[in-house]
Amino acid sequence: MDAYLDNGNTTPVDKRVVEAMEPYFTEKYGHPLFIYSKGKEAHTAVEESKDYIAETVGAKGYSVMFTSGATEANDLALRGVAKAKHTEGNHIITSNIENPSVLRICEELESEGFDVDYLEVDEDGFVDLDQLQKLVSEKTILVSIGHVSGEIGTIQPISKIGKIIRDENPAVLFHSNAAASYGRVPIDVREAGVDLLSISAHKIHGPKGVGALISKEGIDIEPVNYGYLSLSELRPGTENVPGTVGFQKAAELAFENFENKTEHIIGLRDRMMNGIENSIPDVVLHGPKGKNRSPTNVNYSFKNIEGESILMHLDARGISVATGSACATRKLEPSHVLTAIGVDPVVAHGAIRFTLSRMNTEEEIDYTLEVLPEVVEKLREMSPMKNR
Template identity: 40%
Template sequence: MREIYLDNAATTKPLECVIEAVSETMRLEYGNPSSLHKKGIEAENKIKESTAFFANLLGASEDEIFYTSGGTESNNLAIIGSALAYQKTAKRIITTAIEHPSVGDVFTYLKGQGFDVIILNVDEKGYINLEELEASINEETSLVSIMHVNNEIGTIQDIEKIGALIKKKNPRTLFHVDAVQSFTKIPVSVRKAQIDLLSISAHKFYGPKGVGLLYKNKKVRLQNMLHGGGQQKNMRSGTENVPGIYGMYIAAKYVFNRQREILEHYKACKTYLYTRILNEIEGTHLNGDVVEVSAPHILNIAFEDIRAEVLLHSLEQNHIYVSSGSACASNKMSKSGTLAAIGLNGQALDSAIRFSFSIDVTEEDLETCVDVLKKQLVLLRKFTLGGKKR
C-alpha cells in the first residue's frame, strides 16, 4: 500500500536534486571554506552562491545572511542574542501565545533571567490584537517576536502592518519574525515589513535537515552564542555546513522557480480535504481561519469524541501519516498551547489533527485519506473517552 505522508509542516522529503547537490558537494567541494587554498575557495564559492540567492529573495544584502543549524538555532540566536545585547537599556520583550516552542521556551528562559516578558493573546482564529501589541510597547522594549505563519493552524499574521506599528511606537524596538513555516509559501520582504531578524529552516521546503538561516539587519547588535573560530563575522563560530547550505539553496531555487504551480497545488489539496471532511464526516470543525486566507499547506481539523492520538495511530496503521500538533512536542502528546490560546478546552483540545501538504500529495492520496477516516471514525467513535457509546 502506498504511504501517504501528510505531515509536511513537520518536515518535507528532500528533493532528488537536493540529495544529488548535497552528495556532490560533499564529494567535490569538501574543503574548509575558511582555508585559503583552492579547495577552501571552492567551498567558499558554494556559500557565496547560496548567500547571493537568499539575499536577493529576502530583499537583504549579502552581509546580512547568517547560516545556522536550523529554525531553532536561528530563533534562539535572534531572541537571546538581541535580548542580551540590549539588556542594559531595554529589558522588555514581547511575543505571542501561539509561538513555536523554539520561541516560546526561549521567552520562558529569559523571564527566568529577569527580563520583562509580555505574552500577547490571540483571538479564536489565532490573530493577535494590534491594539494590545501597541499598548505593550514602551521605551524599554527591545524586541517583538511574532511568527509569520502558525505551524499548527496556519494563521498568517500581517507582518507588514505589525512591523509598521512597532517602528512607529518605538523605532529602536527590534522585530523578529519566525518565517520557518511561511518561507516559500507567503511572500516576505524584510525591508518592506521592517523586519530586523528573520528565521528560516531548510527542511520545511524540501531541503536537508540540520541547516537554516538567520537574516540580521546590519544595524542590529547580537551577542553571539558560540565562541571559537570567528566564522560568519564572529556571529556564529564553527565551520560552515557547506553541503547543507548549498542543498538549502537548491531546494529554495527549485521551489521559487515553480512557486505558482506549487502553491496552487497546496491550495487544491487543502480545499479538497477540508471540503470532503467537513461535508462527509459529522462532528468535525476547522481550527484557525477559513481555508482561503490561511496558509495553503496547513489544515487543522477537530474530530469530536475521539482523542487525536488514537486517530493518529489508527491512520498510521493504514500508512497515512499526520500530526496532532507541533513536531517538537507531538511525540510527547502534550497539550497544544496554540489550540488552548484560541479557546479550545476539554475534549476539543485533544481532538485536533493537522494535515499538511507537499508537491508529492495526489488527489488519490487525499481520497484514500477521507475513505480511511470515515471507516475508522465509525469504529473509534463507538467508545468515548469514558467508554460510553456515541
C-alpha cells in the same frame, strides 16, 4: 498507498537537492575558510547560498547567518538581541501561539530577568494588534511574532505588525520565525519591516541540520555560542557546506513557478477540507479560512475521540499526520495554540494536523479522505465518550 501529510514537521529531501549536495560531499569538500582552491570553491558556494536565500525574502544586503536550524536561529535572534540591547531595556513582546522553540527561549530570558509579554490571539489565531500597540514602550527592545502559525496556519498581518512597532518605538527590533512559512507563504522583509527572520531547510524539502538567521545590516547581536569563527562573524564552527548548497537548491525549487505550486497546494488543501467537512460529522476547524490561512495547513478536531488514536490508525494505513500540538507528541498536554484560541481541552485532544507540500498529490488526499472517515467512525464506535 502511503500519504505523508506531516510536512510541517519535516519533509522528504527532494532528489534534486541530494544531487546538488553530492559534489560537495565527495569532490568539492574544502573548508571554506582556507585560501587554497578547494577552500575558495567551498567559500564561493556558501556565499552564493547566502545571496540567493537573502533575495528570496527581499533581503538583499542583509546578513545571512547559517545555523543548525531554525531553533538555533531563534536562539541567536532572541538571546543575541537581548544580550546586545539589555542596557536599552528589558522588555520583550511575543505571542502565546509561538512555536515552542521561541517560547522556551522566552522562558529562559524571563529567568535571566527580562520582562516578556505574550500577546493574546483571537479565535482564528491572529495576534491582538491593539494590545501590541499598547505594550510597545520605551523599555521594549524586541518583538518576536511568527509569520505563520505552524499549527493552525494563521498568516499574521506581518506588515501591520511591523508598522505598529516602528510607529510606537523605531528602536525596537522585529524578529519573525518563518520556519512554518518560508518557501510557502511569501514575505518581503523590507516591506514588512522585519529586522530578523528565522528559516529552516528541512521544512522545504532541504536537508535537516541547516537553517539561517537573516538580519538587517548593522544590527547589534551578541553571540550565543562561542568558538573559532570560520566565515560568520557570530556563529562559530565549520560551515555545513553541502547543507548550505542543499538549502539553496531547496529554496530554488520552492520559488520556481511559485504561483503554480501555491495553486496546487491550495487545491489539495481545499479538497481535503471540503472532503473532511462533507464526509465526517462533528468536526471543528482550527485556524482561519481563506487567504489568511497557509496553503499547507489543515487542522481539525474530531469530537469524542483522541487525536493520538487517529494518528496511530492512520499510520497503520500508511498515512503520516500530527496530533494537535505538533511539537509535543510525546507529551500528552493539550496544544498551547489550541488553548490560546479558546478550544475546549476535550476538543483539543481530538485535533489532527495535516500539513501539505508541493510534493503531495491528489491521490494522497483522496486516499486519506477514503481512510479517515472509516477510522473516525470506528474510533467513535469504541469511544467511552460517544454518549456524551
